[in-house]
Every structure is written in structure tokens, then in C-alpha cells.
Amino acid sequence: xxxxxxxxxxxxxxxAPGSVRAQCASLPTxxxxxxxxxxxxxxxxxxWEFMIGNGSAYGIPAGWGNNELQYYTTNNAxxxxxxxxxxxxxxxxxxxxxxxxxxxxxxxxxWTYGRFEMRAKxxxxxxxxxxxxxxPTATNYGGWAASGEIDIMESKGQNPTxxxxxxxxxxxxxxxxxxxxSSYLPAGTAGNYHTYAIEWQNGEIRWYIDGQLVSTxxxxxxxxxxxxxxxxxxxxxxxNFAVGGNFVGSPNGSTVFPATYVIxxxxxxxxxxxxxxxxxxxxxxxxxxxxxxxxFAFNGTVGGGGLDPxxxxxxxxxxxxxxxxxxxxxxxxxxxFGGFGRTRPMDITGMTHFSFWINPDPGQDYVLxxxxxxxxxxxxxxxxxxxxxxxxNCHVGPSGPCAISGGGWQQxxxxxxxxxxxNSNLYGGNDILDTKPVSAGGNGQMIQMVVAVISNxxxxxxxxxxxxxxxxxxxxxxxxxxxxxxxxTLLANPTxxxxxxxxxxxxxDGDLNNNGATNAQDTILFRQQLGQPSTPxxxxxxxxxxxxxxxxxxxxxxxxxxxxxxxxxxxxx
Numbered sequence: 001x002x003x004x005x006x007x008x009x010x011x012x013x014x015x016a017p018g019s020v021r022a023q024c025a026s027l028p029t030x031x032x033x034x035x036x037x038x039x040x041x042x043x044x045x046x047x048w049e050f051m052i053g054n055g056s057a058y059g060i061p062a063g064w065g066n067n068e069l070q071y072y073t074t075n076n077a078x079x080x081x082x083x084x085x086x087x088x089x090x091x092x093x094x095x096x097x098x099x100x101x102x103x104x105x106x107x108x109x110x111w112t113y114g115r116f117e118m119r120a121k122x123x124x125x126x127x128x129x130x131x132x133x134x135x136p137t138a139t140n141y142g143g144w145a146a147s148g149e150i151d152i153m154e155s156k157g158q159n160p161t162x163x164x165x166x167x168x169x170x171x172x173x174x175x176x177x178x179x180x181x182s183s184y185l186p187a188g189t190a191g192n193y194h195t196y197a198i199e200w201q202n203g204e205i206r207w208y209i210d211g212q213l214v215s216t217x218x219x220x221x222x223x224x225x226x227x228x229x230x231x232x233x234x235x236x237x238x239x240n241f242a243v244g245g246n247f248v249g250s251p252n253g254s255t256v257f258p259a260t261y262v263i264x265x266x267x268x269x270x271x272x273x274x275x276x277x278x279x280x281x282x283x284x285x286x287x288x289x290x291x292x293x294x295x296f297a298f299n300g301t302v303g304g305g306g307l308d309p310x311x312x313x314x315x316x317x318x319x320x321x322x323x324x325x326x327x328x329x330x331x332x333x334x335x336x337f338g339g340f341g342r343t344r345p346m347d348i349t350g351m352t353h354f355s356f357w358i359n360p361d362p363g364q365d366y367v368l369x370x371x372x373x374x375x376x377x378x379x380x381x382x383x384x385x386x387x388x389x390x391x392x393n394c395h396v397g398p399s400g401p402c403a404i405s406g407g408g409w410q411q412x413x414x415x416x417x418x419x420x421x422x423n424s425n426l427y428g429g430n431d432i433l434d435t436k437p438v439s440a441g442g443n444g445q446m447i448q449m450v451v452a453v454i455s456n457x458x459x460x461x462x463x464x465x466x467x468x469x470x471x472x473x474x475x476x477x478x479x480x481x482x483x484x485x486x487x488x489t490l491l492a493n494p495t496x497x498x499x500x501x502x503x504x505x506x507x508x509d510g511d512l513n514n515n516g517a518t519n520a521q522d523t524i525l526f527r528q529q530l531g532q533p534s535t536p537x538x539x540x541x542x543x544x545x546x547x548x549x550x551x552x553x554x555x556x557x558x559x560x561x562x563x564x565x566x567x568x569x570x571x572x573x
Contacts, residue, residue: 024115024199030269034109037265038084043077048103050074051240054094065144068129069244069251070098076241077101083262086241088128090257098257102240110137110234115269116152117197118239123259124190127251128157129242130261132196134235141224145169145176148222148230150205153196156248157259160190165198165207165215169230170321171223183207183214193264201271203228203281206485211498213485218279219467221320226293227284239263278484280348282449282468285309285324294342295324303330303337305453310464315357315409318467323357327462328366334458339369341450345380348416348446349436351470355413358396359464362406365397366461369452372419376429376444387444388429390419396463397456413471491556510555523554 024030036047043050052072055064063069071094076087088100118132134150141147149168156162166180185194197208207215222229241261244250251257287293290307297306305328314323328337354370370392377386392414394402403410421431429444436442449468453461474483479492487498488508497506504511510518512525547553 024269024271030115030271032267033111033114033270034268035265036084038079038082038263040079042079043074043084043103047108048105048239049108050077051102051104054096063245064242066242066245066247068242069096069127070100070242071096072102072240073099074101075099077103083264084239086130086239086261086263088123088241088243088257088259088261090251098243098251100241100243102238104135104236104238106135106137106236108236109268110236111268111270112232112234113200113202114271115197115199115267116237117195117265117267117269118153119193119195119264120153121191121193121260121262121264122155122160123157123241123261124160125157125251125255125259127244127248127255128259129245129248130155130157131238131240131242132266133238135238136230137234137236140233141222141230143172145178146172146222146224146230147233148220148235150198150200150231150235151180152198152207154247157255158248161185161187163196163209163214167205167217167220167231169220169222175223179217179220181215183209185209199271200231202232204279205231211496213481213496216485218281219284219318219320221284221286223321227281227286227320237266237268239266278472278482280346280351280470282344282346282470283342284318284320285466285468286320286322287324288322290324294344295340296343297326297340298338300336300338300453302333302335303328303455305329305338305340305461307340313359313464315359315411315466317411318357318469320466323359323464323466325462325464327460328453328455329460329462330455330458332458334455337366337453337455337461339450339452341371341448343448344446345375346446346470347436347442348470349434349442350472351416352473353413353415353471354392354419354468355411355471356468357409357411357466358403359409360396360403360405360407361460361462363398364405364459364461365456366395366459367454367456368394368396368402369454370394370414370419371422371450371452372433372446373426373448373450374429374433374444375447378439378444380447382426382447383428384426385428387426387447388431389422389426389450390433391422392419396461413473416470488552491552504552507556508552510552512555518551518555520550523550 036044054062054071056062076099078085086101088098091099093099122130132153136147139147145168151166154164161184162182164180164182166178168176168178170177195210199206204218206213221227287309290309295307305326308325310323310325311321326340330337371389373382373389375387396403396405398405403412419433432443434443436445455461472484476483476489477492479494481494481496483489487496488505491507493505493507510522512522
């Protein structure tokens with residue numbers, strides 16, 4: 001058995017540079033658009049442009065805007081043996097004490113959406129700063145960072161196992177902001193090859209290390225454009241190796257020069273431009289004028305109110321730069337104060353929940369009737385005799401239960417199954433909420449969301465709200481990873497590791513002999529290693545658990561018998 005286990009480990013870990021082409025984790029239709037495998041003996045300048053100097057030649061403050069200590073040259077980037085090596089040297093140039101290289105694909109490779117991937121070995125040492133990142137090719141939304149920045153991988157040489165994943169956005173500096181997270185490489189592997197990637201879609205960016213999802217962001221803003229700006233235009237790639245700077249601090253006597261940042265490959269995969277299947281943003285409320293962005297308001301039988309933008313009261317997450325402020329009153333009489341809504345046709349098929357942030361003022365008691373109105377006859381408008389609506393009542397009061405008045409910002413998530421057909425205003429539909437357009441064979445897409453405000457006490461109804469979004473929160477295997485991001489939905493696989501990069505998580509990867517199919521041959525292989533007969537007497541060759549099917553559950557059973565964690569097999573040479 002020890003020999004089998006050793007062979008399994010070698011089969012997973014002994015990977016030569018350039019030998020693995022990772023599949024897009026959540027983009028099954030992606031295709032390879034662009035790549036540099038670094039053949040030959042020099043940087044391919046049809047793909048990469050060298051950036052030279054200290055930044056001033058590009059309109060960037062000296063020190064590349066970060067008080068960096070290196071002068072970039074063309075001499076510090078070399079190609080050999082299928083690798084690009086960027087070398088940082090303690091060497092005087094341009095009035096600075098260090099040299100290195102910085103390359104970009106601007107106007108040679110520019111993309112909106114896709115998977116962007118690099119396999120590299122990172123340097124170690126105080127004050128060393130390797131990066132793999134993206135900038136907008138044109139500053140459509142203004143100067144940095146209003147037009148955005150995507151940091152796929154940044155590392156501090158003094159702690160090379162910590163990898164940073166960051167977005168920069170908002171207004172032009174100093175009105176910019178950022179959000180992100182950091183992840184850690186396995187202990188002792190900082191000097192090894194690792195793969196760093198993002199998958200960028202309309203409204204969501206996901207970060208991966210060695211095929212494992214480590215971070216997801218779907219909330220940002222630009223002061224110069226509506227969501228999903230600024231991340232909805234062409235960006236290009238950058239590779240650079242900085243020395244010193246605000247992020248890492250200066251080198252010290254322990255830093256060894258020359259230091260190297262070694263890149264095995266860079267690849268770009270194309271993908272559909274649509275939003276990810278897990279989330280659809282109805283509105284992020286980044287409006288100076290809501291009424292110019294599809295919103296409307298109407299008065300009721302005993303009261304009235306309206307809508308305004310609010311830039312000072314924002315939720316703790318997904319806040320951007322504005323929320324939507326609304327207030328309703330009657331002078332003391334309870335009843336129907338009026339309402340508001342937004343016209344935005346959307347196909348929310350596949351979504352399971354509606355989510356929103358709300359901050360209700362204290363001392364109030366009212367019901368918000370959320371109404372999804374869908375277009376059953378496919379004419380693009382809502383009419384009572386042809387269409388229908390589905391309602392959810394959110395009770396806001398001192399004890400909720402939907403939201404607590406005076407309780408500060410609260411995030412409410414409502415299962416779409418809790419929206420029930422309401423025929424009091426729209427009565428001509430079929431009472432089926434799937435919201436797929438009739439033209440696509442559905443029962444009618446959502447045209448608008450309308451909210452009625454009904455006071456229980458006569459007190460005003462006033463609150464701020466933000467980030468209305470439809471989500472798919474299905475987690476079939478209960479491992480904490482939603483199905484749309486899960487590479488194994490039948491068996492718990494919370495780490496999402498896919499050691500052989502075949503698109504199946506280790507827990508579900510039943511193709512033990514790597515022939516492209518999961519079948520009886522795989523379980524026979526394990527039987528042989530266990531010293532068991534290939535054909536058991538009571539059930540089919542591959543059906544180890546006797547459930548009538550040969551699948552990943554059977555091979556997972558044998559993995560457990562081997563005492564092995566789930567994953568691709570090393571049994572096949």
C-alpha cells in the first residue's frame with residue numbers, strides 16, 4: 001500500500017513547467033485566445049511592450065506612483081528554456097540604485113472579460129514586489145483609479161506565501177478606493193510554480209490559485225459611469241518586478257540580489273460576455289438622478305412620498321458611492337402611502353433568491369410589498385388583462401421580522417419561492433414565475449419591480465436601500481460553495497481543488513486511468529491495487545455501492561478504502 005500511496009502523490013505533484021493547460025473553472029465554453037509560452041531566446045515584442053524608466057515618461061509620478069526604487073530597462077527580462085525571467089539587480093541606473101523590467105500588452109493584447117492566467121515562481125526577500133495585473137487600455141472613466149485596476153497577483157517578498165487579490169476603482173485619486181483579500185500558498189511552496197488566474201465576467205470577477213477559488217468580487221463603482229463600470233471595457237496585462245515602494249517597504253541587508261521572478265506562461269481565454277450564472281444585479285443604486293435610470297414613484301390613497309440619491313448613508317458592503325433614499329408619510333393616518341419601482345426587463349430564470357440592503361429609520365411600522373411583474377404575452381409592456389405579478393410582503397417594524405426599524409443597515413435575502421401570485425392588479429397571466437421571455441419559450445420575463453408602501457401605524461415610512469440583486473444560492477452538496485462555482489456538486493468539495501485541471505474537482509474526478517471517461521475500467525484499476533477480484537459476485541464491475549450506476553461515488557468509495565484524499569490518480573504512468 002505504501003508504494004501505491006507514494007505513486008499517487010508523485011502523479012499529482014510532479015508537474016513539469018508548461019505541461020498543464022488549466023481549464024476555465026466556471027466558464028465551460030471558454031476558448032484560448034492568446035498565449036505566450038515564451039519560446040525562443042528573447043521577449044516577443046509583438047506581444048509585449050517594455051516600459052522604461054521611473055514612470056515619469058508615462059505621466060506617472062517618479063517611483064511609478066508608489067515610491068518604488070527601481071529603474072526599468074529592457075535588459076532585465078530574458079527568455080530561455082520556455083520561461084520568461086525578470087531579474088531585479090542592485091545596480092545604478094537613472095539615478096536609482098536598482099534595475100528591473102516591466103512589460104505590458106497594451107495595444108498588442110486588450111480584452112473585455114475572460115480568463116487571464118499565469119504560471120510563475122515568485123521571489124523571496126524583503127522589499128521585493130512581483131505583480132501580474134491589468135489596467136484599462138483607454139481611460140474611459142477618468143484617471144486612476146476611476147477607470148479601474150485589476151490585480152490578479154501581488155506578493156510581498158518578505159512573506160511570499162501571502163498572495164493579494166485586489167480591485168481599485170471609485171473616483172480619480174485621491175477619491176479612489178479598493179477592495180480585495182489575500183490567500184496563502186501551502187507552507188514550504190513559495191519558491192515553487194503556482195498558477196494565478198482571474199475569471200472576469202460582466203458583474204463578477206473571481207480569483208483562482210492552482211485552480212482553487214480564493215476570492216470573488218461583484219460590487220464596485222466608478223464615479224464616471226453606471227455599474228458595472230469601470231470593469232466593462234478593454235483592459236491589458238502587465239508583468240513587473242518592483243523593488244521597494246509603499247506596498248512592501250525597502251530592501252535591507254537580508255535581501256539577496258540578483259532576485260528573479262520566473263514566468264512559465266501567460267494565457268488568455270475568451271468567454272461569453274454575459275453575467276455569471278450565480279448573480280444578476282437589478283440595480284446598485286449608483287444614480288445621481290434615479291428618475292433618469294428607470295425609477296418611478298407614485299402616491300397612494302392616504303399619503304405620498306418620493307425618491308432621492310443618498311451619498312452619505314451606505315451599507316457596510318456593496319455600497320458603492322450612493323444609496324437610494326425614500327420617504328413616505330400621511331400626517332398620521334395609516335394605510336397605503338404610495339410606492340416606487342424600476343422598469344428593467346430581466347430574465348431571472350435560474351435565480352433562487354432576491355436580496356437587498358435596507359436601513360429603516362426608528363419608530364416606524366410598515367409593510368413593503370415587493371412585486372415582480374412579468375410579461376406573459378411577450379409584448380414588452382405590463383397590462384392588467386395580459387400579465388401577472390408575484391408579491392412578497394416585507395414587514396418593517398420594531399421587531400421586524402423582515403427588517404427592524406432603527407436597526408441600521410440590514411441585508412434581506414428572500415427565496416423567490418416566497419413570492420406568491422397576486423391577481424388584485426394584474427390578473428391576466430398564468431401565475432407561473434419563471435421570468436424567461438416568451439420569445440425564448442418561457443412564461444414571460446420580468447419587466448419591472450414595484451414596491452408599495454403600506455403603513456400600519458400612521459408614522460412615516462422612511463429608509464435607505466441599496467444593491468438589489470437576484471442570486472442563485474443553490475448548494476446541492478452543502479459544502480459552502482454555490483453550485484455555479486462548484487466543480488463537484490454531488491459530493492462535498494469545499495476547497496475546489498482540481499489537481500489535473502480537467503474541470504472536475506478532485507472529489508468528483510472518477511477518471512482514474514485518465515482516458516477521458518469514468519467507467520468500470522477505473523474501479524477495476526483500484527480493485528487490482530487492493531488485491532481484490534475484478535468482478536465482484538453480487539453487482540456490476542464498477543458499481544461498488546450497488547446503486548445501479550457507475551459514477552464518482554464508486555471511485556470515491558475506493559479512495560476512502562485506500563486512505564487517500566479524493567483526487568486524480570497517479571496509478572497510470
